[in-house]
Amino acid sequence: MTERATRAADLREWHITTPVTPDAVAKLRAGDIVYLTGVVFTARDGVYEHTLKQGHEPPPGLCELTNVTMQSSPAGVEVSPGVYEVASLQATAGFRYAQYMDAFLEKFGVKLVIGKAGMAREVYQSVFQKHGAACLSTMGYGLGAIYGKAVERVRQVYWAKELGISEALWVLEVKELGPLLVEGDTLGNSFFEGANQEINRNLEKLYQGLKQPIFRRLGEEQEPGRELF
Amino acid sequence: MPTALDLIAQEAIYRAAYEANRRAAVAVPLDGLRAYERARDGESRPLARYVLAQMVDNFKLAVAEGRPMCGDTGLPRYYVKIGNEAAPEGGFVALERALRQAVAEVTHDIQLRANRVHPLTRRNPGNNVGVFAPSVDYSFEPDADWLEITAVHKGGLFGTDYRMLFPGDGIDGIKRFLLDNMAAFARRGLSCPPVTVGVGIGGAKDQCVRLSKEAACLRVQGDRHPDPTVAALEDELTELGNKTGFGAMGLGGDTTVLDVHAEIAYTHTGGTPVAISQFCHAYRRCTARLYPDGHAEYRGDPQWFTPYYRREGIS
Numbered sequence: 256m257t258e259r260a261t262r263a264a265d266l267r268e269w270h271i272t273t274p275v276t277p278d279a280v281a282k283l284r285a286g287d288i289v290y291l292t293g294v295v296f297t298a299r300d301g302v303y304e305h306t307l308k309q310g311h312e313p314p315p316g317l318c319e320l321t322n323v324t325m326q327s328s329p330a331g332v333e334v335s336p337g338v339y340e341v342a343s344l345q346a347t348a349g350f351r352y353a354q355y356m357d358a359f360l361e362k363f364g365v366k367l368v369i370g371k372a373g374m375a376r377e378v379y380q381s382v383f384q385k386h387g388a389a390c391l392s393t394m395g396y397g398l399g400a401i402y403g404k405a406v407e408r409v410r411q412v413y414w415a416k417e418l419g420i421s422e423a424l425w426v427l428e429v430k431e432l433g434p435l436l437v438e439g440d441t442l443g444n445s446f447f448e449g450a451n452q453e454i455n456r457n458l459e460k461l462y463q464g465l466k467q468p469i470f471r472r473l474g475e476e477q478e479p480g481r482e483l484f
Numbered sequence: 485m486p487t488a489l490d491l492i493a494q495e496a497i498y499r500a501a502y503e504a505n506r507r508a509a510v511a512v513p514l515d516g517l518r519a520y521e522r523a524r525d526g527e528s529r530p531l532a533r534y535v536l537a538q539m540v541d542n543f544k545l546a547v548a549e550g551r552p553m554c555g556d557t558g559l560p561r562y563y564v565k566i567g568n569e570a571a572p573e574g575g576f577v578a579l580e581r582a583l584r585q586a587v588a589e590v591t592h593d594i595q596l597r598a599n600r601v602h603p604l605t606r607r608n609p610g611n612n613v614g615v616f617a618p619s620v621d622y623s624f625e626p627d628a629d630w631l632e633i634t635a636v637h638k639g640g641l642f643g644t645d646y647r648m649l650f651p652g653d654g655i656d657g658i659k660r661f662l663l664d665n666m667a668a669f670a671r672r673g674l675s676c677p678p679v680t681v682g683v684g685i686g687g688a689k690d691q692c693v694r695l696s697k698e699a700a701c702l703r704v705q706g707d708r709h710p711d712p713t714v715a716a717l718e719d720e721l722t723e724l725g726n727k728t729g730f731g732a733m734g735l736g737g738d739t740t741v742l743d744v745h746a747e748i749a750y751t752h753t754g755g756t757p758v759a760i761s762q763f764c765h766a767y768r769r770c771t772a773r774l775y776p777d778g779h780a781e782y783r784g785d786p787q788w789f790t791p792y793y794r795r796e797g798i799s
Contacts, residue, residue: 264534301606330555330597342595343546345555348641348674372672372734395539395733396676397766399555400546419608420598434538447672450736454671457729461663466656468649479667 285446290433301422339409343399373438380443390439455480500772501586507770513784516767532737554766567628643675643762673734676764687749696759699745702788
């Protein structure tokens, strides 16, 4: 694990290899930048359902190989039977998967979850902290070419037939996959929740003086400053 | 009747549909590139500036390596403008077949993610083609013998919403809707800001949703509606969107909204249906104009909202 400050934004930048050590994860702080080298595997709706609800075991050897997961389905194709390539890569919105995290981190022994936009701070405090895990977010979100270029090889794709190619479990060899933002650290901090406080103060001012709608909508959130998940 | 010589060949239609789709996935249109560069250069927050710089780098890398700029294909779709004198070989059924074929081939050839699945069974055919997929919208243009095929890849999960407002809600109602839309979807950057916002005002419910999407995806940065009332609203809403301070990725920054484009349609005297769509920073579109001799010109500006399409001059 090496550390250096980036030039652009005075951010702390870590270069980590997988499987990640508990020590490396514990050093990460919300707002740091991470680049990963090694192996990551993908999991989203399909894999969570398949393993946690239907009880299928992780593919043999996977948990020894890596403890880093990405909530993603790569833009990739099967170029010949069983051989896959990835052109572009990023993560999907992670808050949808908060409900699975406790069982998933336990079952797969995962220490780093790479998603889009993170989850609520309560999830870091009640689940991630217990497992000594941190939550990273892809940056910008549309940096598909940059993240895709970091994929050196597709080692294996599991459950493509059962789950479809966009929900399958991909095992990717990556080199300097990043930049990734530390969104939730092992102290239970959420970087976005810090940013939200200032934005909510702006919103409060902007709403002031605007008339209430004549016809309200039933069953929806009325406090715009709150997170909707 | 057009003669065989005047027909636009099927093969040329397929090639243009393929190429527009491929270019949309890989190469950001120039107006988008310049707008993101401006946002980066003008950004006062270091972290937001860092993120914007990554976005611009990603655009350039995608072109240099022929990679899709975004790992999420979104929902690839087509907008087809048909000159009144244009005649596609094989008719419009052949044209639609060519569009579907092009989506499947581009998905395979440049390794787009196969996004389109059955909405209930979640079955994935693996080629972004399926029932009503790709979606195709049409418009017409007088005194033209060409066809224009615009491909758009738009992110699909966050940013679009609809609301029935009433005349008494006034401009406040639209502003409040925009703030609600930003608070819901720009938070944590779910809709991938900086975004280009389309606002569809009036018509019937489905019309305003369609218009909002076209306004977001098919007009270039800085473009203003010819109706001064609408243009003034575009300025006002752009400023309002940026005052939220969500910024790139929702981390706090100066540019949340690159531009707001509004479109209107005459509506029911008792209501003001409004829809908002956000076009994410994977700003993906390309237009091909196809002439009867088979040659195609590619460009970044779809020129979708022509005076004829907007029914300008009707009062």
